[in-house]
Amino acid sequence: MTDTVQLTAERAEAAAEVSVRDLTVLYRTDQGELPAVAHADIDLPTGTITGLVGESGSGKSTLALSLMNAIPAPGRISSGSIQVNGVGDVTRLEGRALRRVRGRALGYVFQASQNSLNPLKTVGKQLLDLGRAHDVQDMRGLVRRARELADEMGMDGARVLDSYQHELSGGMRQRVGIVLALVLNARVLILDEPTTALDMLSQAAVLEIVRKVHRQEGLTTLVVTHDMGVVSEIADRLAVMYGGRIVEDGPATEVLQRPAHPYTRALIGATARITGDTDTARALPGRPPDLTTVPRTGCVFRERCPLAMDVCAETEPQLLTWAPDRRRACHADPATTAATGEGA
Amino acid sequence: MKGLTRRLLVRLGTGLVMVWVVATFTFFLVHALPGNPGDAQYEQYLTQGMAPETARAKVAVIYGFTSHEPLLQQYTSYMWQLLQGNLGVSISYTGEPVVQVIRAALPWTLFPVLTGLVVSFLVGVTAGVVAAVRRSSRWGGLLSLSGSLVAGVPSFVLALLLAFLFHTLWQILPFGDTSDVTLEPGFNGPYIASVISHAVLPVATYALLSYGGWLLAMKSSVVSVLGDDFILASELRGITPLTRMRYIARNAILPLFTVLALSLGFMFGGSVLIEDIFDYPGLGNLLLKSIGARDYPLMGGAFLLITVAIVLANILAELLYSVIDPRVRR
Known part of the structure; x- marks a missing residue:
């Protein structure tokens, strides 16, 4: 049993489509340069959907943007590497080479509430701009491919290409975003809060589409979200971020059932169930830290942690493998965190 | 496109109303001015020894109306002249129609x-x-x-x-x-x-x-x-x-x-x-x-x-x- 798990873990390691190593992203503030992401280590195994969760300000969107090497000023990637299969280290790319990778190798889909389309041009015209930017010779083929993708996602492809942004609903915009991210056959799809600001039915539809497209196109997908429901719905793997650190990761079902970090447990505990007593949802006391309030030494979570010990104030826990295919950054005994999980 | 035509028509309509308001304002402005320039002109003609009828007709040509008629009638006659593209005759450019002076x-x-x-x-x-x-x-x-x-x-x-x-x-x-x-x-x-x-x-x-x-x-x-x-x-x-x-x-x-x-x-x-x-x-x-x-x-x-x-x-x-x-x- 343990052996087979070990085996799959190693295979995943070998076949990572994206592997982030020791990534640190600094933002310039009044108090000097502060890390929004610190020493992040994560793999996106080929063909899997990884969920990246955390509260706002945890650095999850920053991590997603750094995969595109698109940290906006005054931020910068200060160290680490991001190896993408077939592309190399994204952090080393710049100018034209970087532009070519964006959209062609890596597809990025914006939050649905954000307007990711030029309001003055039809989707079709923007598709042609995309084709020209990436030197696509066969424009007809590109349009055909976009139409197919749109049809696959349950839209009228021809009509969508003829529409302006204001003529599309939130759910449709989101799907158009996915079409534009995939139309050049990107292998990696990054979705930033794909369901935020959508109504429940559109959320379900978009998740269904993500799952379907992911499978059909054989993608490697990263879903950034604060919604544990989304993660439990579609993710194969789960990574939890807090204060710019990845504090736990592993297979989604295992992490959700047996969280090994007190923060993960709190996140799960704070999610209200659709049926049953809402009192079972327990809010995490305290506020999520921002760049300036993250503790500089020790564990970033210790101020809100029910299990905090003396050592937590002194040494920052490393993200270490504690069970097959599972990692966590916590000084407490894994048994304690899991056991109290049910008691809370 | 239908909406555009409608909005344009509405714009055109309000534009016409604006032009009408300004024209009316100009008419009454001339009337409100102390000494009514039309009357002053009329009296000037009289002192030059012109017959009252001739003087009145000359003033009517210049301003499009004479103040001897009731105000409403003066206004309608002014507007009627305006509709025909007649803005009256300039005083400083003696005898030249205002339209021509402006066109130049x-x-x-x-x-x-x-x-x-x-x-x-x-x-x-x-x-x-x-x-x-x-x-x-x-x-x-x-x-x-x-x-x-x-x-x-x-x-x-x-x-x-x-x-x-x-x-x-x-x-x-x-x-x-x-x-x-x-x-x-x-x-x-x-x-x-x-x-x-x-x-x-x-x-x-x-x-x-x-x-x-x-x-x-x-x-x-x-x-x-x-x-x-x-x-x-x-x-x-x-x-x-x-x-x-x-x-x-x-x-x-x-x-x-x-x-x-x-x-x-x-x-x-x-x-x-x-x-x-x-x-x-x-x-x-x-x-x-x-x-x-x-x-x-x-x-x-x-x-x-x-x-x-x-x-x-x-x-x-x-x-x-x-x-x-x-x-x-x-």
């Missing part, structure tokens, strides 16, 4: 004002984009500064400064009138060259006056569009910088179109001072002279024309807007 002056305002507006819009908007994109560099800062400086100078100061520098001091450019009076007007090289050189100073004044406004407006508009999500989204799709620049410019220029229409009206108003300084025989100059000479028919005509120009400019802006922005097209 109009091109000399239209041509410099429009040229100045187009030049300042193109230059100001382009400079605004550069100032926004390079806003943290020294060149961007200098550009913005140039905009603020020029926008802060009063029109007559600028006009006098230009006239002093280019005419008096360096003697590069002519001054006064629309062309060299010794030349034969018509489609010949020397005349056209003379017209152009005479127009340079007024055009440059109009252009410089509005340049700063365009620059600053475009800069702030571009800065706000730069923060829009779709610009980052297109960057993450690998769209070329040139195409992204076009996305930004087109989105940023939208709010400026309404201002463009309004500023056309303002520039017609501004032409009063500038044409006076350059002694340029356009509409503004005409208006000023007519006020000095108490030439009420001419004044009324000039007011009316400026109103019509502003109304038309607004309709034009509406049309342009719907061409450039799909969201208002329906």
Whole structure:
């Protein structure tokens, strides 16, 4: 049993489509340069959907943007590497080479509430701009491919290409975003809060589409979200971020059932169930830290942690493998965190 | 498209109402003036020994009405004349119909004002984009500064400064009138060259006056569009910088179109001072002279024309807007 798990873990390691190593992203503030992401280590195994969760300000969107090497000023990637299969280290790319990778190798889909389309041009015209930017010779083929993708996602492809942004609903915009991210056959799809600001039915539809497209196109997908429901719905793997650190990761079902970090447990505990007593949802006391309030030494979570010990104030826990295919950054005994999980 | 036609008709309707209001206002203004210029004129004719009927008829030709009729009747007769395109007869240009006087002056305002507006819009908007994109560099800062400086100078100061520098001091450019009076007007090289050189100073004044406004407006508009999500989204799709620049410019220029229409009206108003300084025989100059000479028919005509120009400019802006922005097209 343990052996087979070990085996799959190693295979995943070998076949990572994206592997982030020791990534640190600094933002310039009044108090000097502060890390929004610190020493992040994560793999996106080929063909899997990884969920990246955390509260706002945890650095999850920053991590997603750094995969595109698109940290906006005054931020910068200060160290680490991001190896993408077939592309190399994204952090080393710049100018034209970087532009070519964006959209062609890596597809990025914006939050649905954000307007990711030029309001003055039809989707079709923007598709042609995309084709020209990436030197696509066969424009007809590109349009055909976009139409197919749109049809696959349950839209009228021809009509969508003829529409302006204001003529599309939130759910449709989101799907158009996915079409534009995939139309050049990107292998990696990054979705930033794909369901935020959508109504429940559109959320379900978009998740269904993500799952379907992911499978059909054989993608490697990263879903950034604060919604544990989304993660439990579609993710194969789960990574939890807090204060710019990845504090736990592993297979989604295992992490959700047996969280090994007190923060993960709190996140799960704070999610209200659709049926049953809402009192079972327990809010995490305290506020999520921002760049300036993250503790500089020790564990970033210790101020809100029910299990905090003396050592937590002194040494920052490393993200270490504690069970097959599972990692966590916590000084407490894994048994304690899991056991109290049910008691809370 | 149906909605567009309807909105245009509504615009046209309100425009007509505006023109009517101004015409009515002008009519009653002439009446409210102390001593009623019509009566004064009538009495002047009488003292010159003219028969009352002849004097009344002469006044009726000049103003389109005589004050011996009931007010309502005077008003309807004035409006009736107006509908037929008759604005009365100018007093200072003795005997000449107001329409003809205005028609002679109009091109000399239209041509410099429009040229100045187009030049300042193109230059100001382009400079605004550069100032926004390079806003943290020294060149961007200098550009913005140039905009603020020029926008802060009063029109007559600028006009006098230009006239002093280019005419008096360096003697590069002519001054006064629309062309060299010794030349034969018509489609010949020397005349056209003379017209152009005479127009340079007024055009440059109009252009410089509005340049700063365009620059600053475009800069702030571009800065706000730069923060829009779709610009980052297109960057993450690998769209070329040139195409992204076009996305930004087109989105940023939208709010400026309404201002463009309004500023056309303002520039017609501004032409009063500038044409006076350059002694340029356009509409503004005409208006000023007519006020000095108490030439009420001419004044009324000039007011009316400026109103019509502003109304038309607004309709034009509406049309342009719907061409450039799909969201208002329906």
